[in-house]
Amino acid sequence: MNFPGSGIIKGMAVTALNIVGSYFDRAHAKRLITEQYPEERPKLAEASRSFPFLVFDGDDPEKGIRCVACKICEKECPPQCIYIVKDTDANGKPIMRPKVFDIDISVCMGCQICVESCPFESIRMDNIYEVSGYDRFAPLVLHKPQLLKSNAYYHGIRPTEAAATDARIEAARLRKEAAAKAAAAKVAAAKAAAAAKAAGEKAAETKPTQPE
């Protein structure tokens, strides 16, 4: 129906429906769909990433650390935000463990090249997004204790990738075991062969040798 002013009445009906409806839309299905950020948090996508972190196995971060301080990521990092110092043992001999592992997240650009290049499945991308500090320098450099996060945490934020990583590590371990077993078997076989040979020689000494 069209009469003078009918458009205004239609418009008023629309806004009235919105105002009243927003009080009855408890599920936030159609109205009030905005996420109330500090109280409600977004469910991040599995592939979302922000800054790298270090994975450790088991419960003790220092014992379970996967990083061997090979410094490949330090060299690969395009903006050079990683700083690593190799640890030494009591005699001053370098050991395969980082003493210092710093990432400057004010420099990091989240390119994930460190993750791609790590041969020990030790550095992975995190999805934290509430990192801030009171100045531009010290609070934005993450040190080893802040960077170390458990494998369980890794499974929590990106299950698919973590499962694949675990499978790879497991396969590598099995391969290594099999190789070790094979090597051991080879050694044993060689030993057995040597023993047999020695026994044969001894027998030959006692018995006359067979014609060739």
Place this chain on the structure above:
Amino acid sequence: MNFFALLKDFLLQFLGLFKNLETLPVECMRLLREFLTKLGELCGITMPQWALDTVSALVLIVAILVTFLVLFALMSVFERKLLARAQNRYGPNRVGPFGLFQPVADGIKMLTKEDLVPRAADKVVHYLAPIVMVAPALMLPVFLPFGRGMVAVDLSVGILAFFALGAGTELAVFMAGWASNNKYSILGAMRAIAQMISYELPLVTSALVVALVAGTLSPTGIAEAQSGYFCGFLPKWFVCTPWGFAACVLFYIGALSESNRCPFDLPEGESEIIAGHLTEYSGFKYAIFFMAEYVGMFAVNGLLVTLFLGGYNAPFPFLEWVPTWCWFFIKLWAVALSMVWVRTTLPRFRIDQMMQFAWKFLLPMSFVTLLAAAAWYYAGQGPKAWMSPAAWSASALIVLLSYLLLGTFCFTRRHSATNRRYLFSE
């Protein structure tokens, strides 16, 4: 009898007043005067009449000021919440429960801001403008009857005084615009003057319609004329009649425009001229302008309630146990929140559309309602018109026909864009 016994006696009397909420505010004033007289007797002097009058006037002023400033504070938060709801948001919900303390935070923010005055401004006028703006706005509520027998100044020409004082804000807006020495400010002020003068005509004419039928210019008399019921339970409010409904809508539109609210917020027009006459104001002065606008809006809404919505009268006989002043404020809130509803819905007018609307539609329409009210009055022989079919049909016919005619032929859409010439663009 010492002072404390007197105090205790009057406190007990004061608590006794709460048994009858209807007369509570009026009785409080009477009790105050009595208390002052007794206090004078205690001190051995007879209180002179002028002293009593002064003290009770001061108490009244404070009461009305506090009421309307609280209304302003609540309105500022409820308006934002309703606007948000219309846009699928929550609105302010951080300060206090449901964001109810938001006005406090806003107030602190406003008061702690730097008060800037442009170097080229006319400093005296720039300083005076907010004062000239807020004084009449705060004076307007005294003419309104908040309840039966609850009117601060019972003038026989209360409506006339209301409009005379209300017109003072136009001067303040132009003062602000002129003194700021800013082209946006002066543009906003010019628009404000053009708009307010155009819309004052339909506003006053539609108030005149009520005065014609009620036979009085006193707000109390008009509210009293709307008490009672017809057909047993329907309220005798003027908005229920054909001419009253038309005049109410016209008055509402005029009130929207007078209080510079959307869709008539051209003087401020944030997206066009920054904030119009408010551009060069900050901090406390800006807050004063803001307050004057809202208090003025509540005052005009109060007049609308008094003129058309039955003032302090209950809508139905079975609701008469609710105190009359409660009814006044319920209706006041209903009208104020409906203005927010209009604000969420309608976009701002263009200045030529606004002028066209005022002079081609509102003004003729308000004259027609005058005619319809006269027809109602004479066809129904005065106060008996409520039950007269002749009065109803005559005034309804006049209002409806002229609405359709004016609405159809005043707003034929003209496609002027094709032959528009831009004078200064080349």
